[in-house]
Amino acid sequence: DSGVTQTPKHLITATGQRVTLRCSPRSGDLSVYWYQQSLDQGLQFLIQYYNGEERAKGNILERFSAQQFPDLHSELNLSSLELGDSALYFCASSPRQGARAFFGQGTRLTVV
Amino acid sequence: DAKTTQPPSMDCAEGRAANLPCNHSTISGNEYVYWYRQIHSQGPQYIIHGLKNNETNEMASLIITEDRKSSTLILPHATLRDTAVYYCIVRVGETSGSRLTFGEGTQLTVNP
Secondary structure (H helix, E strand, C coil): CCCCEEECCEEEECCCCCEEEEEECCCCCCEEEEEEEECCCEEEEEEEEECCEEEEECCCCCCEEEEECCCCCEEEEECCCCHHHCEEEEEEEECCCCCCCEECCCEEEEEC | CCCCECCCEEEEECCCCEEEEEECCCCCCCEEEEEEEECCCCCCEEEEEECCCCEECCCCEEEECCCCCEEEEEECCCCHHHCEEEEEEEEECCCCCCCCCCCCCEEEEEEC
16 A cells, blocks of 8 residues: 555546546645556656646646645546546655656546 | 566566566766556556665665666565556656656566
């Protein structure tokens, strides 16, 4: 158990819909990262937050957004969903920038 | 972050040492070598990291060549549960943006 909790574990939704994925980092970790893993793309970095502020952006679509709240949990919002958004979404946390990251077990999103 | 090259797949007999190579010929002086693994769609798991000295922990050993252009992850007594995709990642250490850039990794299969 990494200490990083992601909910829900599975999510099935229709095209055009909007979903919210939630991540609770390890106690005290200030950095949260989001990754997407689809069959044909591998693990892709989406975005990083550090103590509530956005710190780095990767290959995140404009239809996706994220935020980190004062209690340090984070949410990834995916809107206008397309079939190609079906993937595993992982959250990771670390106590500070650059430190080793601990990953959650992921949310499997299926868009039908 | 420096690019890494890993063999796409390797096999190892249970109980034997698994030696996973990684080439990172363009590594910079302030970049660390990190190893993570991913067991069948679970969240990636940190294994070990190092700068230039060899490192050992309860999971594995990391051997970095003197010129730092390549490294080897050693699992001393591989078990069936070590079957996973192993990722070698090179990144700046604990002083800057800390995204992990995952490549294709090496699929290690431990056979009985």
